[in-house]
Amino acid sequence: MAQDAETGAERGTRASLRPPSDGRVNHLSALAALHLVTIFVLVSLVFFLPRALPGDPLNALLDPEVGGTFTAEARAELEAHYQLDRPLGEQYVRYLGRMATLDFGWSISRQSPVSSLIAARLPWTLLLMGLALTFAAAISWLAGTTSAWRRGSRSDRALVAVLTLARSVPDFAIATILLIVFAVLVPVLPVAGNRTVFAQYTSIWQEAGDVTAHLILPVSALTIGLLGSKFLLVRNSVIGSLGQEYMMLARAKGLPIRVQKYRHAGRNALLPFLTLLGVQFGFAVGGSIFVEEVFTYPGMGTLILDAVDARDYPLLEAVFLVLAATVLMANFVVDLIYTWLDPGVSTGARS
Amino acid sequence: MTIVSATATASRAGSAGGIRRRLDSLTVGLAIVGLFVVVALLAPVLTTYRAFELAGRPIEPPSVEFPLGTNGVGNDIFTQLVLGTRSSLLIALLAGLGTLLVGATIGLLSGWRGGVVDVVLMRVTDIVLALPRLPLLILMGVYLGPTLLNTALVISLVFWPPSARVVRSQVLSLRGRAHLTASLGFGAGTWYSLRRHVIPEVGLILIASLIASAGRAVMLEAGLAFLGLGDPSRVSWGRILRDALDFQALFFTDAWSWWLVPPIVALSLFLLGLTLVGIGFERRANPRLSRHSEGTAR
Numbered sequence: 001m002a003q004d005a006e007t008g009a010e011r012g013t014r015a016s017l018r019p020p021s022d023g024r025v026n027h028l029s030a031l032a033a034l035h036l037v038t039i040f041v042l043v044s045l046v047f048f049l050p051r052a053l054p055g056d057p058l059n060a061l062l063d064p065e066v067g068g069t070f071t072a073e074a075r076a077e078l079e080a081h082y083q084l085d086r087p088l089g090e091q092y093v094r095y096l097g098r099m100a101t102l103d104f105g106w107s108i109s110r111q112s113p114v115s116s117l118i119a120a121r122l123p124w125t126l127l128l129m130g131l132a133l134t135f136a137a138a139i140s141w142l143a144g145t146t147s148a149w150r151r152g153s154r155s156d157r158a159l160v161a162v163l164t165l166a167r168s169v170p171d172f173a174i175a176t177i178l179l180i181v182f183a184v185l186v187p188v189l190p191v192a193g194n195r196t197v198f199a200q201y202t203s204i205w206q207e208a209g210d211v212t213a214h215l216i217l218p219v220s221a222l223t224i225g226l227l228g229s230k231f232l233l234v235r236n237s238v239i240g241s242l243g244q245e246y247m248m249l250a251r252a253k254g255l256p257i258r259v260q261k262y263r264h265a266g267r268n269a270l271l272p273f274l275t276l277l278g279v280q281f282g283f284a285v286g287g288s289i290f291v292e293e294v295f296t297y298p299g300m301g302t303l304i305l306d307a308v309d310a311r312d313y314p315l316l317e318a319v320f321l322v323l324a325a326t327v328l329m330a331n332f333v334v335d336l337i338y339t340w341l342d343p344g345v346s347t348g349a350r351s
Numbered sequence: 352m353t354i355v356s357a358t359a360t361a362s363r364a365g366s367a368g369g370i371r372r373r374l375d376s377l378t379v380g381l382a383i384v385g386l387f388v389v390v391a392l393l394a395p396v397l398t399t400y401r402a403f404e405l406a407g408r409p410i411e412p413p414s415v416e417f418p419l420g421t422n423g424v425g426n427d428i429f430t431q432l433v434l435g436t437r438s439s440l441l442i443a444l445l446a447g448l449g450t451l452l453v454g455a456t457i458g459l460l461s462g463w464r465g466g467v468v469d470v471v472l473m474r475v476t477d478i479v480l481a482l483p484r485l486p487l488l489i490l491m492g493v494y495l496g497p498t499l500l501n502t503a504l505v506i507s508l509v510f511w512p513p514s515a516r517v518v519r520s521q522v523l524s525l526r527g528r529a530h531l532t533a534s535l536g537f538g539a540g541t542w543y544s545l546r547r548h549v550i551p552e553v554g555l556i557l558i559a560s561l562i563a564s565a566g567r568a569v570m571l572e573a574g575l576a577f578l579g580l581g582d583p584s585r586v587s588w589g590r591i592l593r594d595a596l597d598f599q600a601l602f603f604t605d606a607w608s609w610w611l612v613p614p615i616v617a618l619s620l621f622l623l624g625l626t627l628v629g630i631g632f633e634r635r636a637n638p639r640l641s642r643h644s645e646g647t648a649r
Binding site for chain 1: 619
C-alpha cells in the first residue's frame with residue numbers, strides 16, 4: 001500500500017539526477033554500482049538493527065505454553081551453536097560471506113533450512129502479486145486511456161471519483177471488506193489459505209481449480225489497491241498529450257480513432273507507466289503483507305511477520321535479502337527500459 | 352506564481368465550473384478532516400467509558416447505552432472509535448511533520464548547495480527509496496518498541512525521499528530565476544534569500560507534501576496496529592479491526608456489522624479527506640496539474 005504512494009512522476013525525475021556519462025555502458029555500470037550499494041546498506045541494516053535492540057532469538061525456542069528460561073550452560077551452548085557468542089565484527093563478516101554465497105543457514109524458530117522455507121513461500125507471493133499487477137495494469141491502462149479520451153464526461157468523472165476513493169482505502173481494509181462480503185453475505189468463495197485443507201484431489205485440474213478459487217479474493221484485494229495510482233497516472237499523461245501538435249496531425253491525417261488513442265496518445269503514458277509498474281513489481285515480495293495476513297495466505301508476507309515475531313535472525317536476514325534483491329532487479333529492469341525507450345537518458349542530454 | 356496561475360485559469364476559460372470545482376475539493380476535504388479534529392478534541396465529552404473498560408457484556412448489539420455495541424470482551428466500540436481518532440490525528444501530525452522536516456531539509460540543502468552535496472544526498476535518497484519500506488518499518492518498529500512516537504520517528508526516517516525530491520526540484524527551478532540572482536548579487540545572505548525568496552515559493556508544495564506524508568502515516572499506523580504491532584497502550588482504528596478479526600466467532604454473529612464496519616468507514620473517510628485536501632493544495636501549487644486532472648474533485 002505504502003509503496004503505491006510513489007508516483008511515476010517522482011521517479012521520472014530520477015534519470016535527470018544522474019551525472020552525465022558518455023555512453024550506455026557507463027550509465028548502466030554506474031546504476032549497477034548504485035544498486036550494489038543499496039543492497040549492502042539493506043543487508044547491513046538487517047544485521048545490525050536486531051542486534052542493536054532488545055530481544056533474544058533463543059526465546060523462540062522456548063515453548064510458550066511452558067515458559068521458563070534457559071540455564072546458563074544451555075544458553076551458552078545454544079549461543080555457541082548458532083554462533084551468537086562470537087564478536088559482532090566477526091559475526092558480521094561471516095554473515096556478509098554467507099549472504100554473498102546465498103548460504104542462508106538454519107531457521108532458529110522453525111528448525112529447518114531457511115532456503116526451503118523461502119522456496120515454499122516465495123512462489124505463492126509472486127503468483128499473487130504477478131496476477132494482481134497484471135490485472136491492475138491492464139485495467140488501468142484501458143480505463144485511463146478511455147477516461148482521458150472522454151475527459152469531463154460523466155463516465156470519466158465517475159471513474160476518477162471511484163478510484164480516488166479506492167486509493168484512500170488501505171488494502172487491508174479492502175481485503176477486510178471482501179472478507180465480510182464473501183464470508184458472510186455471499187459465502188461462495190474460500191476466504192483463507194491457498195488450498196482446501198486436507199483436500200484429496202482426483203486430478204490436477206481439480207487442484208488447479210481449488211488453488212484458483214483461493215486466489216480470487218486476495219488477488220482482487222491487491223488489484224483494487226494497485227489500480228488507483230496507475231489509473232490516474234495514465235489518465236493524466238494521456239490528457240497531457242491530447243493537446244499536442246502530433247495529435248492534431250494524426251487527426252488531420254484521418255487515422256482511425258483506435259490508432260490515435262493507443263498509438264499516439266497512449267504512447268506518451270508508456271514510460272511513466274512502465275516505470276511505476278516496475279517499481280511496484282520491485283516491492284511485490286513485501287507488498288502483500290496485509291492481504292496475506294487477512295486471508296491467512298502462506299506467502300512471504302506472513303513469513304516476514306513470523307520471522308519478526310520470533311526474532312529469528314537467520315530467517316529475517318534471508319527474507320530481507322530476497323526483498324532487496326527483488327527491488328533491485330526490478331529497478332535495474334526499469335533503468336534498462338528507460339535507457340532503451342529514452343536514449344536521452346544515457347547520453348546525459350536531459351540533464 | 353500568480354502570473355502562471357492566471358494564464359492557466361484563462362486557458363481554461365471554457366470550463367466555467369473549473370474554479371468552483373477546485374474550491375470544492377479543498378473545502379470538502381477540510382470539512383472532513385475538520386470533523387475528525389473536532390471529534391478528537393471533544394473525545395472526553397463524547398465518551399462515557401474508558402477505552403479498555405469492561406463496560407458491558409461481550410458483543411452486545413448497538414443500543415442507547417452502547418451506540419456501536421461492545422466488542423469481544425465488552426469494551427464500548429464507540430469509545431474506542433472516538434479515541435482511535437486521536438491516534439490517527441496524532442500520527443498524521445507527528446509523522447507528517449517529521450517526514451517533511453527530514454525531506455525538506457535534505458531537499459533544500461541538495462538543491463541550494465548543488466555540487467558534491469547534491470550528488471551525495473541524491474544517492475542517499477536513491478538508496479532509501481529502493482529499500483523495501485513496509486517490511487523495514489515493521490522490523491524497526493518491532494525492535495524500537497511500538498510506541499506512537501517511535502512509529503512516527505521510523506516513518507519519518509524511511510519515507511522522506513519523495514518530499515526531498517519535490518523540494519529539491521522546486522529549489523533548482525528557482526535558482527536560475529532573476530529575482531534570486533539579483534538578491535544574491537546585492538549581497539543577500541543565504542538564510543535571508545532562503546527565507547525571503549525560496550521558502551515562500553515552495554510553501555504550497557511543502558503543504559501538499561505534508562498532507563501526502565500525513566495520509567501515508569495514518570495508513571501505516573493503522574496497518575501496523577492491524578498487524579498487532581501497534582502501541583499496546585493506545586486504541587487505534589487498525590487495532591479495533593485486528594481485535595475483531597482475532598475474535599473467533601466474529602462471522603457467526605452479527606458483530607462484524609458494528610465491530611468491523613465502523614473503523615473501516617472512519618479510516619477510509621479520514622484518508623479520503625486528507626487526499627482531497629492534498630489534491631486541493633497540489634492544484635494551487637501546480638496549476639498545470641489542475642488542467643490535467645480536471646474533474647478529479649468530485
